[in-house]
Structure formats: C-alpha cells, structure tokens
Amino acid sequence: MQKSETGNRMNPYQPIPARILKTFDETPNIRTFVLKPEQEVEFLAGQFIELTVPGFGEAPFTPSSSHFKRDKLEMTIMKVGRATSALFSLKEGDMLGIRGPYGKRYPLEKFEGKEIFIVGGGVGLAPLRALFLALTHEVEKYKKIFLRYGARTPNDIVYKSLIPEWRNLKRVDIDLSVDVGDESWKGKVGVVTVLLEKIPCDAKNSVAVVCGPPIMMKFVTIGLLEAGFPGDAVYLSMETNMSCGLGQCGHCRLGPYFTCKDGPVLTWEQVKDIENPFV
Amino acid sequence: MEPRFLPSTKRDNWLGQLAREYTLFFPARVEKKVHWHRLEAEDLESGDSGPEWGLCCIRASEPIKSFLFSPREQVASFPDRLEPEEPEKRILFGVKDCDLLGLKVHEKMFLEGDFKDPFYEARLKNTILIAADCPDPEDSCFCNLVGRKPYATEGADIVLSVLDNGYLLEPLTEQGEELVRLGGDAFQPGTEAQIARRDEQRKAAVEKLEKTNPKPWNPEVAKAMEDRTKDQAFWRKHAATCVECFGCLMSCPTCFCFLLYAKAKEAKVERTRIWDACYLAAYARVGGGANPRAEFLKRFINRFQCKFMHFKNQHGFYACSGCGRCFKVCMGKIDIRKVLGEL
Structure with missing residues (x-):
C-alpha cells in the first residue's frame, strides 16, 4: 500500500505519478503502455491497479508484466470506452496516476x-x-x-x-x-x-x-x-465494476464477494452458486 | 463506570462548557420531526433557548452517518496530492442506539478491512458520542427484531437517560468520564432509586416495541433469503410499488455504498466521493457496457441480500438497525418488516 508523505495517516485514494516510457500497438485497438512509477508498485500476478488518466478520471487495469521485474509496469489495454479513449490519446513521456495494487494474487x-x-x-x-x-x-x-x-x-x-x-x-x-x-x-x-x-x-x-x-x-x-x-x-x-479497489464502495459486488477485494480472480467453486456470474 | 446524576437546573451550564470546547449537535424538535441542530455556546449564555430538545424522541430524520461519512467530499487529487485534514472536534449529544449500529457497520467496512479510510477514521476519532435512551419508540421502530435494544450499552462515550428532574449519565469510556468531570460539582453520584427508575423506563420501552413487533423474524433469515434468491414471485410482490427513488438507501444509517467520480480540469483530476445507491440502474455496469443487475428486481434482491445475508454471514449481525427510516420515507410504502417477516 502506498505510504502517505504527511504523517501516519495513509490516503488510499491518492495516486502516485507514473511516466509513460513507451507505447506500442499490439493490434489496431489494443496498445501496451510501459510505465515507470515514481515508487515501486508491489503487485503480484492476479492483482490489479487503478490508473488515473489526467483530464479524465480513473479505471481499473491489470498489469501484464512480470511481478519479478517491478521497476517498470506494462499494461496492455483495449480501447473500448471513454477512459481507454482518453488513455490512448496520451503519448510517451506523459504522466499518469497509479494506486494499488488491489485484490488477491494467484495462489x-x-x-x-x-x-x-x-x-x-x-x-x-x-x-x-x-x-x-x-x-x-x-x-x-x-x-x-x-x-x-x-x-x-x-x-x-x-x-x-x-x-x-x-x-x-x-x-x-x-x-x-x-x-x-x-x-x-x-x-x-x-x-x-x-x-x-x-x-x-x-x-x-x-x-x-x-x-x-x-x-x-x-x-x-x-x-x-x-x-x-x-x-x-x-x-x-471476473469482470465487475471495480471502482474503489478497497472493498468498500460496493459497486463490484458479485454474490457475497467484492471482486476488488476477494478477487478479481475467483475459482469456479466460489462463483458457481451465483446466478449468471458471467455477464 | 458509575452512573452520575445531573439535575435539570444545571444542564445548560454543563452544555455551555461543552459547546465552548467542541462543536455540539443535539436532536431538535422541529414541527413533528427531529433534526440535528448545532448548539451555540453564545445562545445559551444569552438565554436563547433555541429549538426544543428532542432527547426523548426517536432518532432524528437524518442518520448520524452524515457526520462521519460525508455525503460529498474530495478524497484525492492528481498530480497535486491531497491528504486528510484534521477534522473539528464534535459532540453528538443524544444519539440513539439504532444510529450507533450504523456506525458499527461502517467501522467494519471502513476501518477493519485491508484498507482504512483515513477520512472516516479521523472524524470518528474527533467525535464524542453521547447516546440517549429511546423511552418512547414509535410504530415505525423495530430494533427489537434485529436484536437491539431501545438504549445503548456500548459504542458510545456516555449513555444518558432522561429522568423526571434531571439526567442519569453513565460514562462508558475515559473520554466520556472526562466530559463528566468537566461538569464538576454539577454531577452527583446516581442513586439506586434513579437507576431503578431508568431501568423501569427501559423495560417499558422494550415492552412497547415487543407489542408493536410481536413476531420475531425467522432466526435463519440469511439462509431463508438465500433459498428465496430465485423466487421471483416473492420479490416481485414486495418490489411492486417501488418507484426507485432510493430514499430508503439515502436515509439508511447502515448503507455504505459510494461513488467515486472525477472532476477533470485540463491535466488535473479531482477525485470526489459521494453516497451512492445500489438501486440505480448503472450502479454495477462495467466499462464495456455489460450490467449484471440491469433489471430492477435483481437490484431489489441485492439490497436485501447485502443487509441480511452477506453482511450477516460475514460479520455476524444484520446491516439493519431497525430505525424504520426506510419505510417512513418510502413512497411505495414498502415495509422492510413485512418482507423479512415472510421469510
């Protein structure tokens, strides 16, 4: 979790800056962003982060790079909506915000x-x-x-x-x-x-x-x-509306789970009794 | 800690001391309702009695969550940083036990998980809670059905009972004891007779509630609700008059959902948190447009399951305090007691 610069109280909503080092197009609408966060983001495979796009807002994404190499963070993202369109308008050298990691890792x-x-x-x-x-x-x-x-x-x-x-x-x-x-x-x-x-x-x-x-x-x-x-x-x-990432805002509720806290990776055993878990 | 008695004649003197050190809110009777009102020390000194106190009334129209979990506040900014500020020191004087249960739910959500909410934590730390017994529950009250009493025994700094000619105060925390100490000689040790009178009043309030709500719910509500998940007819019947105004959720002392939204100005982003309602159609919709609860009935069921099934299974108690606000504000007159009573 990110540490606050002012005193003991940590603000989990506050993103840290990350620079876009490089981007490359994987397909016509999928792009990989290589990011250099100001502080190392201690993510493990399975967890996700919230990206703040300047001039737009925030959306959740999962890193696609190895958790054994954390100096840079790679994210491969498809342009599907407003957040990702704003993200695709950014260029190498631009700054983004990152908070996280959130959720559970693969065991x-x-x-x-x-x-x-x-x-x-x-x-x-x-x-x-x-x-x-x-x-x-x-x-x-x-x-x-x-x-x-x-x-x-x-x-x-x-x-x-x-x-x-x-x-x-x-x-x-x-x-x-x-x-x-x-x-x-x-x-x-x-x-x-x-x-x-x-x-x-x-x-x-x-x-x-x-x-x-x-x-x-x-x-x-x-x-x-x-x-x-x-x-x-x-x-x-599991794909749900993960918003706060902290297991608090309620938007990502999936049966008894908050996917941002209990997931986003869940086993079939965990979701099998939920009505239509794949929406 | 030992109960202390404060004669009515010495009340304002003590309140004046408190109001000079803290921002103090009390339940005021305005027409037939109770609302939180700020007490100004100067008004007390000038003899302005202000609105009538409603310590013996049922809970205020507004849940006390508004004081701790702000309906709207900025929580982050980018690229500039935002850190929580030190909130003002407050006393909430005359909180009912049903609102304290709301705080217990919020403590589970905001303070006991993997991440602490620093905004909530700071406000809670700077808030002193003086609970007041609820001697005269109304027809809309049902705290007995959720396993609560019309008086507090925990979760506050002081528990206060209004007696005929004064107040019996029982400090529960060191902070509460400190406040009583501030009053000095104004406080006397509570007598056995005063304690007996308080207990009598409490017993009468419990009996009134049991008369209003005589039939306990199925003790296995969580299980019964799970079994009813797919019983569309049951849920459709109860949801039939809902107009999706979500007044029930906004007035609920336990609801904790919020929306984070961004105000973007050129390259800057200000992140603000506002209360949200799981009844809203777009609540669970994801970026690509899919929505697991596109139909209202699913959202209706989700609200009940959140409070009575998931929360109960995870934390051992219902995320419902029995305050009755949800159906007092309901235009469709959906009585939560009726829904639960049929399980």
Missing part, C-alpha cells in the same frame, strides 16, 4: 508441482501474461505450462512478437486459434473452445486459469469442468 503455492492450463481470449491474454511470466520465471516449480489463446483474427492476436520466444521456453506448450483465419494463418480456426478439444494434461490433478470476454469465460469454464478440472482449481478473472 501460486497451490500451482506447484502441477500442470497449469491457461486459456485466454482477446485482450484477456494481458493479465494472463503477468501470470505466465511469473510461472516461467520459476518454471522448475511447475510440471508444465499450457497456454491456449484465441483471438478473432490473426490481426487481433496480442504479443505477436513475444509468442515465438515463449514457444521456445522449457516446459511450455502453446497453441493458438482464431475465429476467422486468413491466407497466412496456419493454426486452428474456430472459437476458443476448439483449443479445449484435446486437453493434454491430467485435468483432475491440474489447475486451469481463464481470462477473456464473459461469453468465452462461460463456455471455456463449461469445457474445463467437463474435461475433469476440479471447480476449486479453475481460476476465473
């Missing part, structure tokens, strides 16, 4: 010795990248890491330049799909669930991690459960 100690099956859809690969980098940083702790990723078209794939490097990492197995292919596309074609047709791990003793649009989350979860993944080993990034 990596529970992943140790297991096969980990990660499924991402669209820009949902961004928060999963933070997890993937944390896992591959200490890859000997895990049995194998499977990364499955689906995008709408080959043009919509994020981290295109990084994926070939990731394929060469030991104990890593990567497969991609697109909803609609083109002449250059040699991989699978179909919605992301085509990547679940052959699950190469021992589902009952493995961990699955999912992040993507709600409809994709819903069908991937169904597929994973059918394949035998235990409900308490299916980790889902």
